[in-house]
Amino acid sequence: MPPQLTLTANIPDPDDFYEALLAAHEGLSKAESDALNARLILLLANHVGDPAILREALRQASRKPAS
Amino acid sequence: MPRIFETPIYPYQRSADQDAGARRRHKVVVVGAGPVGLVTAIDLARQGVPVIVVDENDKVSFGSRAICFAKRPLEILDRLGCGQQMVDKGVTWNLGKVFFHDREIYSFNLLPGQGHRRPAFINLQQYHFEKFLVDHIRAMQAQGAPIEIRGRNKVSAIGLHDDHVTLEIDTPEGPYNLDAEWLIACDGANSPIRKMLGLGFSGQVFQDNFLIADVVMEAEFPTERWFWFDPPFNRGQSALLHKQPDNVWRIDMQLGWDINREHELKPENIRRRLHAMLGEDAKFELEWTSIYTFRCARMERFRKGRVLFAGDSAHQVSPFGARGANSGIQDADNLAWKLRAVINGQAPEALLDSYCDEREQAADENILNSTRSTEFITPKSEISHIFRDAVLDLAEHHEFARPLVNSGRLSVPTIHDGSPLNGPDAEGLPPETRPGAPAIDAPLGEGWLLDRLGDGFRLLAIGIDVPDELAGIEVVQVAADESDALAEHWLGGAGRALYLIRPDQHVAARWLEYDRDAIAAAHERALGRQ
Ligand SMILES: Cc1cc2nc3c(=O)[nH]c(=O)nc-3n(C[C@H](O)[C@H](O)[C@H](O)COP(=O)(O)OP(=O)(O)OC[C@H]3O[C@@H](n4cnc5c(N)ncnc54)[C@H](O)[C@@H]3O)c2cc1C
Numbered sequence: 001m002p003p004q005l006t007l008t009a010n011i012p013d014p015d016d017f018y019e020a021l022l023a024a025h026e027g028l029s030k031a032e033s034d035a036l037n038a039r040l041i042l043l044l045a046n047h048v049g050d051p052a053i054l055r056e057a058l059r060q061a062s063r064k065p066a067s
Numbered sequence: 068m069p070r071i072f073e074t075p076i077y078p079y080q081r082s083a084d085q086d087a088g089a090r091r092r093h094k095v096v097v098v099g100a101g102p103v104g105l106v107t108a109i110d111l112a113r114q115g116v117p118v119i120v121v122d123e124n125d126k127v128s129f130g131s132r133a134i135c136f137a138k139r140p141l142e143i144l145d146r147l148g149c150g151q152q153m154v155d156k157g158v159t160w161n162l163g164k165v166f167f168h169d170r171e172i173y174s175f176n177l178l179p180g181q182g183h184r185r186p187a188f189i190n191l192q193q194y195h196f197e198k199f200l201v202d203h204i205r206a207m208q209a210q211g212a213p214i215e216i217r218g219r220n221k222v223s224a225i226g227l228h229d230d231h232v233t234l235e236i237d238t239p240e241g242p243y244n245l246d247a248e249w250l251i252a253c254d255g256a257n258s259p260i261r262k263m264l265g266l267g268f269s270g271q272v273f274q275d276n277f278l279i280a281d282v283v284m285e286a287e288f289p290t291e292r293w294f295w296f297d298p299p300f301n302r303g304q305s306a307l308l309h310k311q312p313d314n315v316w317r318i319d320m321q322l323g324w325d326i327n328r329e330h331e332l333k334p335e336n337i338r339r340r341l342h343a344m345l346g347e348d349a350k351f352e353l354e355w356t357s358i359y360t361f362r363c364a365r366m367e368r369f370r371k372g373r374v375l376f377a378g379d380s381a382h383q384v385s386p387f388g389a390r391g392a393n394s395g396i397q398d399a400d401n402l403a404w405k406l407r408a409v410i411n412g413q414a415p416e417a418l419l420d421s422y423c424d425e426r427e428q429a430a431d432e433n434i435l436n437s438t439r440s441t442e443f444i445t446p447k448s449e450i451s452h453i454f455r456d457a458v459l460d461l462a463e464h465h466e467f468a469r470p471l472v473n474s475g476r477l478s479v480p481t482i483h484d485g486s487p488l489n490g491p492d493a494e495g496l497p498p499e500t501r502p503g504a505p506a507i508d509a510p511l512g513e514g515w516l517l518d519r520l521g522d523g524f525r526l527l528a529i530g531i532d533v534p535d536e537l538a539g540i541e542v543v544q545v546a547a548d549e550s551d552a553l554a555e556h557w558l559g560g561a562g563r564a565l566y567l568i569r570p571d572q573h574v575a576a577r578w579l580e581y582d583r584d585a586i587a588a589a590h591e592r593a594l595g596r597q
Contacts, residue, residue: 034450034453035453035456035457035460038453038454038456038457039457039460039461041454041457042454042457042458042461042468042471043461046467046468
């Protein structure tokens with residue numbers, strides 16, 4: 001099977017990660033936060049690399065939240 | 068001294084057609100003596116097809132316009148016998164630097180390709196480029212080639228017929244008429260011929276203005292391409308500095324959409340901008356300045372009966388990536404041999420539809436690349452701006468982000484996958500020389516592979532004997548171990564291979580074993596006879 005986008009829990013300590021994510025944005029203006037998010041997405045996307053997985057992640061992220 | 072682009076180089080002369088009682092019929096008329104019209108005419112004439120070029124003007128391109136000429140077009144000019152002049156005069160550069168805000172974020176080196184005769188590209192003013200082509204035409208004329216340029220001959224009306232086109236031409240001495248069996252419209256992005264025929268040109272207009280200034284200066288800057296995103300001297304916009312021959316520097320500055328054109332074009336305002344960029348002490352003369360906007364658009368079909376469109380008349384791209392003239396020259400390369408084969412009765416008219424198929428594919432590729440560069444250079448939305456700046460920030464520190472930086476993807480030739488002219492492929496041979504691909508150069512003894520191929524149908528036999536004479540195909544026999552580049556691009560792991568090469572030096576088909584009938588069939592197919 002080709003590698004697939006992991007959609008089951010994969011982060012060992014979710015609370016730690018979430019806290020670190022918010023901490024990174026602490027004290028930033030909206031523009032600075034937007035820039036940080038963009039850099040983060042690019043770093044992670046490069047780490048993933050696989051176009052099929054990136055496409056799938058874009059598809060999942062583009063799904064409208066259930067109303 | 069008048070500048071080269073202010074001097075008539077094909078002044079008006081009365082032609083015999085103007086005094087003939089009845090309208091005369093010519094084989095091929097090319098409308099437009101820009102780079103594409105000139106190259107098309109040269110290619111046809113060297114293959115013995117009589118051709119007349121008419122242009123409403125009598126000079127080369129006013130100001131430089133195109134400056135970057137890429138490897139494949141240079142190889143085409145080599146085939147036409149005028150590549151060396153261009154390369155000798157042109158500036159070859161390898162190093163590019165990218166700046167963001169007030170700092171250099173990285174540089175890249177386009178290492179000169181091993182095993183190619185020509186560099187990735189040269190910088191040369193479009194007026195020099197056109198002048199060399201006109202000189203070449205003069206030399207061909209001296210040797211009796213059937214080619215003529217008529218300056219200040221403006222096509223004012225045309226009529227389409229089954230087997231010819233009628234033309235009405237205005238001259239300083241009044242109008243005259245003539246007929247052409249074939250008309251090639253190389254009359255530029257605003258093509259009057261396209262309009263006369265009511266044919267569409269659709270695509271995207273970009274809401275931006277660019278100031279272009281070619282300045283003459285003795286400067287310390289090295290021969291490099293410098294590109295700025297959002298520099299202090301042009302906030303929120305981009306800028307480019309690039310060297311041309313004769314100490315001429317190309318400066319290209321994005322101005323945004325909402326500008327006062329007249330104000331921006333005043334020499335004192337241009338000087339003020341240039342001093343902000345080059346330093347207060349910089350000494351320069353303005354050679355040519357202009358403000359341009361652009362669009363990415365193309366015709367739906369590059370042929371209408373006996374009229375064929377090539378170059379900017381058929382497709383237009385943004386200047387980022389230098390794909391305008393470069394792709395137009397490849398249109399000429401693709402069209403000339405096909406038209407010759409049709410005129411000589413070797414191929415059906417349908418062969419010309421493959422010109423449309425192949426070059427429309429190339430136009431789409433160029434438009435795609437050019438649109439993507441434009442999006443990166445001039446982000447259209449807030450989020451696109453955020454990502455663009457994030458890429459540039461990361462590129463300063465990390466190699467991974469540099470390929471995402473897009474200040475123009477430089478012109479490379481299109482591989483015509485899926486072309487109706489393509490014959491069989493053979494497994495195991497390198498992908499870059501698959502059917503539809505342009506031949507890749509390699510050193511052969513004292514010379515070069517592309518020179519050995521020339522411009523007819525060739526069977527390139529590498530490491531294998533061809534026992535027969537083949538009708539209409541000349542065999543080019545080379546040893547498998549002639550050069551590393553040859554082995555790399557043409558053999559891969561295989562010990563031998565046979566390639567059928569078209570007159571425009573694109574691969575038509577390839578095999579691992581000699582099979583006379585298969586080669587003949589592929590030849591038929593490449594001529595549209597199947
Ligand atoms: C700022 C700028 C930078 C560029 N940089 C590059 C680059 O680096 N590399 C690159 O490859 N391209 C570049 N280009 C694009 C390039 O200049 C064009 O793609 C190229 O000139 C197109 O050539 P052409 O022969 O199709 O048309 P043109 O050069 O436009 O020639 C058309 C000719 O047709 C003639 N004509 C028009 N109407 C009639 C008529 N009714 N009767 C007779 N004659 C007529 C005109 O007088 C003209 O001579 C750049 C363009 C610009 C504006």
